[in-house]
Structure formats: structure tokens, C-alpha cells
Amino acid sequence: MTTVSVLGSGVMATALAFPLSDNNHEVRLVGTHLDRDIIDAIKEAGVHPGLGLEVPETVRAYQLEDAEEAFEGAEVAMSGVNSFGVRWAGEQLASLLKPGMHVLSIAKGMDAGENGHLRILPEVLAEQMPRGLRETVSWSAVAGPSIAGEVAVRRDTCVVFVGHDASAAEKLAALFRTPYYHVWISTDFVGVEVCAATKNCYALGAGFMEGILDREDGSEVRYRNYNYGAALFGQAARELGRFMELLGGKPETPYGLAGVGDMFVTSMGGRNVKVGRLIGSGLRFSEARGRMLGVTLEGAAAIEVIGGALPKLTERGIVEPEDFPLMRYLHSVVGADEPLDMPWSTFFGGEPEAKAGKG
């Protein structure tokens, strides 16, 4: 049996404790400074307030000041914070990890340099370590369609563990696999992580389709707006493929769990879709944001990072101006607060001779 110490006790980090516990591994959940109430609730009532579920009895919860104790003797470390906390998590792990440990990261997002250079988050996490430590630890990440609560109630879930070291990823996968939690291995670290980050951006657009219906009188409309969402989904899939070319992922990676699979699940609901829906109903992003104060919007943040990098990459001649029209458009809505007016004719390589009604 393996000891897995987890930094961060949000819904996803905690949900992953369920398959681990089902396999009789020991899980130690360490809350960040933002998680104090969560840890208290688990200690006192055994319930994770965000998940609304009892955590397995074998899970032990620690406040951040007890992190060292929680990582004592652990073979596996999970970085369970979201994309906003990756640098912080790296700094913490620098003093908690021991040579030979295996690290599994769950954050979905990207980091952009001032010149638009895009990097995956496990790189950012790892570079917070001193080199000597960094190179004696294995770095893997989990991606693929996985709503945390569904994992925790043991619904069938298929994910990808990705890392440069396939045997380390497979070793981790073996700890997690249960009859409901299915794990595949990939060594396309860049491709899988870029898909995980960009699909969050595109899923925000999935909210538009519902929001547009909210503009109509009456809550019941006979015909929904799925054609709209499907067209965005198709363009998004195309752009996932273009990101592979741009950043060096494998061409087939978007067309499985980490790409369109995850984009499908993220389009079905959640905060990202909710803010998109408010925009669809007629609000500017800043107004929609104002109605969701205190809510973490990773998709919007990823749009700022990735969509914001594209003009810089275009200026440097790395990306064509007509490439990524949907990501650029999402950035104009989220980053520049423009109203919703989908530029359909720019999609799929440009609509030919789109004359009617456009002149």
C-alpha cells in the first residue's frame, strides 16, 4: 500500500482520494491557506463541503502548518491546486518532496511569457524546485474528462496520465485504477496539457448557446440552440489541432480523452459555461464577472493567457493572423469586454463567398 500526500483539498484533489482509498492506499490531504474550512469540516464531520460527500474514512486531513508531517514517508505527491496556485504549490513542494518521489499534477491551464511564449503548467511547477531535486523526482499530470463529483460517487470515468516517463505514469495509474476509474498513459506531455488548458477556454463559448435563448421571451422555447454550440465545438476541435502544430503536441491527441472528450464534459456545465451563458444573454464579460464574484473562473483566465499570447505570436511571425479565430474572438469578449457577435465567416478556413446578408 502506498502513501499519497496531496497539497490542496479542493473538489478534484479530494475526489481522487476515492479511487485511491478504494485500492487501500493511504491518502493525506493538506489544505492550502484557502482551504482551512474544508480541512476543519473533514476533521470534524468527515464531510467535504464542496463535494457534499463523506470522504473515505482512511483519508487524513491536515492544515497547511502540518504539511511536513503529512508528507513524511510519502512515495507519491499530488499537486492538487488549480492553475492560479501552481507557482505557490511549487514553492511548497520544493521543501516537501524527497528524491525518488512521484508527482502527479491536476491543474489545467497554461503560462505565457511576455513575448507570448506558451508553456504547460507542470513545467512551471517543476521549475520551482532546486535542479538537484527536480531531476530525481518524476513529473506526471492527469487530464481527460473528469467531473470531480462524478468520480467521488464512483461513476465510470476515463482519464489520461501523462508524463515524459511512461513507466512512472503507469506506476501512478496502477494506484488509481478501479472498476470505475480507467486510466490510459500518454507521453505527449505538451499535447495533453495544451488540450486540457485550451478546452477550458472553448467550453466558456458553450455557454453562449444557452444564454442566447435566455434573451427570448418565456422560459420555454420549442427549439434550442444546439446548432450554434455544435458549430463552435467543431471550430474548437479544429483549433485544438492547430495548437498541436504550434506547440509541438501529437496530432492525434486532441481527438480522444484529453481533447474533444474533455471539451464535451466541460461544455455540459459548471462555472465556465455559466459565465458564458450570462454573456450570451446580453451582458458584457465584466458585468457577468460581477455577478459571479468570488468564483474562480479558470476558463476565462486561460482565455486571457492563451488568447492574449496569440497577437504577440502573430507579431513575431509564428502564427498567421487568420489562425485561431475562435480563441481570438473569445479573447476579445473576455479580455476586451466586447459584446457577443460571433464571427462565423472566419471559421473553418473562412466561409467562401459569404455574400448573403453580409454586404
Next chain:
Amino acid sequence: MTTVSVLGSGVMATALAFPLSDNNHEVRLVGTHLDRDIIDAIKEAGVHPGLGLEVPETVRAYQLEDAEEAFEGAEVAMSGVNSFGVRWAGEQLASLLKPGMHVLSIAKGMDAGENGHLRILPEVLAEQMPRGLRETVSWSAVAGPSIAGEVAVRRDTCVVFVGHDASAAEKLAALFRTPYYHVWISTDFVGVEVCAATKNCYALGAGFMEGILDREDGSEVRYRNYNYGAALFGQAARELGRFMELLGGKPETPYGLAGVGDMFVTSMGGRNVKVGRLIGSGLRFSEARGRMLGVTLEGAAAIEVIGGALPKLTERGIVEPEDFPLMRYLHSVVGADEPLDMPWSTFFGGEPEAKAGKG
């Protein structure tokens, strides 16, 4: 202004009359022998009963015995019947088409020979013509995510017109384009049509995820089953790609409107998903079918055709036995009436070392 005569007056054929009418083209809708009541309703009340909407005033409706009159002087013919009626439609069109006309087909499905050889439906349609006529007519088809009623209420819709002759497809597209109906052109006839047919099969599987929830007590469950549906979606996307290799479509075709875009919209609801949901709830396909008597199930029919062809193609050495595990599994459920037990570990090239809980 162009005269467009349409054979078949189902919801999709009729919905396409809306953008045409908005562009001031003349649409003549000819009912099949199954459409008599629809044509009567349009003639008497101007309403299409299936759509539940008034058809544009300029649309003229004809019973089948008046087809010749309806096709008099038409430049464009639409084959508006579904996949079950394609041979019949071809026989009718053989005496209705004139040299130089442009044909646009809307049926989504495939045809399989006894040895498993798979062909797209526009081929089947065209081969009902005498060769002299066939070669003087252009053949195109419409594909992509398009729920009929949403087109008819003028919601944004993005589709693909496909044909070997790009200029003919573009000529047709120009008749249809409006500010809400957006049309791209493809010459990948096989790829687009194979996507259109196979995504119908995979969308039936999308019903499983809801049906499984129906087994649980109480109508409200805190966590849905989207991880399940997303994993199927990912595997389906992968298989769309494999079908391109097998049948000669372009590798990029599945990853846009005709593939994952259309699969997304078809997964959102409809008859296909409904029968899948009944299966997910615990019924065998034959029982689910029995609850939907009189309902046309194109997805199930396509599974019989395409899933049924795979073992034959495997026997002939054209397809590997481990290829298309989801399509084969759907065929075991629909064709062989087996109960639902998703073979997750066969997906994505096979789950490595899937030991836990499997032994």
C-alpha cells in the same frame, strides 16, 4: 431567382425551405407516399405538423402524383428523404431530373454490400439513374450539425455542402446562405458522408449516460454521468478518424462540422439518444425499440449496417479485430440485443495493465 424542387417533406427537407425562401427562391415541396398528411396540412393551414411551424408563404406543396408538375423548370432538386428511402428516391428522380440540374441530398447513412463493402448514400442515389442522365447532373450533399427546427426558427447554423464538383456545391451554397445559415464547401465526399453516418451511430451511445442515472432511486441526483458520455465521445472521435483511413476520407474531416460538430448536436437529444437512454436504464434494445414503435431510428439502422459490416471486413483482412471497439460494441447491443456493459478497457488502443477490479 432559382426554382428548387424537393422530393420528401419531412422536417429537414422543409426546414431547408426557410433559408431558400428568405433568399426569394421558389421552393416546391413534394411529399412521398408517407407524407400525404403533411402535404395536406401545408396546403390547408400552411403549417408543417412535424415542425409545428408555418412554412414560408412562397413554398408550394405537392402530392406525389403531381411531382412532374413540381419539377417542371426546376434547376435544383433536393433529395429530402431519409436513409431508408434513398433507393426509392433515386428511382423517382430518374424520371424527374433533367440534364444540367443540380442535386442536393440530405440523407445520412451508409449502404453495405454482402461482403461488408461500405458505400456512401449519394452513390446509391445516383446509381438509380440511367448513366446518360447521371453524368449530366451534379451530385452534392449537405452535412454538419443542423437540427431542422433550429434552422426553421432561424438560429445560427453552420453546415458543409460536399461534392466532387466544388463549383456546383458552391453554386448551391449561394442559394442557401443567409445571415443565420452558414455554408462551407468540401470536396471530401466520402469523408463528410461517412462522418454524417457514423456520428448517428455514436450518438445513440450518448443516451446511455442519462439512462444509467434513470436506474437510480429518485429523479434528482446530485452528480450526473457526463464523464461516461465524454469518454464515449472521445472514443467515437478516434473511430471517426479510423473510418477515414479505412474508407478514404481526409484525416481532418472528422474534426470540424461534419464530424465532432455534428456528433455533438446529435448527442444533445432526439430519437437516437432516447432509445439509447432506454437501454441505459436497463432495457435490451428490442424492448426499447418496442416502446418506440413507428419511430424511425436512423442511428440504430446505421449501427446495423456499419457495425454489421466490420466483422466481414475483419474476416477479409481489411480491418484489425481490435479496431472500432465502440462501433462493434454498439452493434452487439443493437444487433445482438446484448445488455449494457461498456468494454472500457478495449478503448483508446486498450487500457494498459487494467488490473484492479478486473481479475
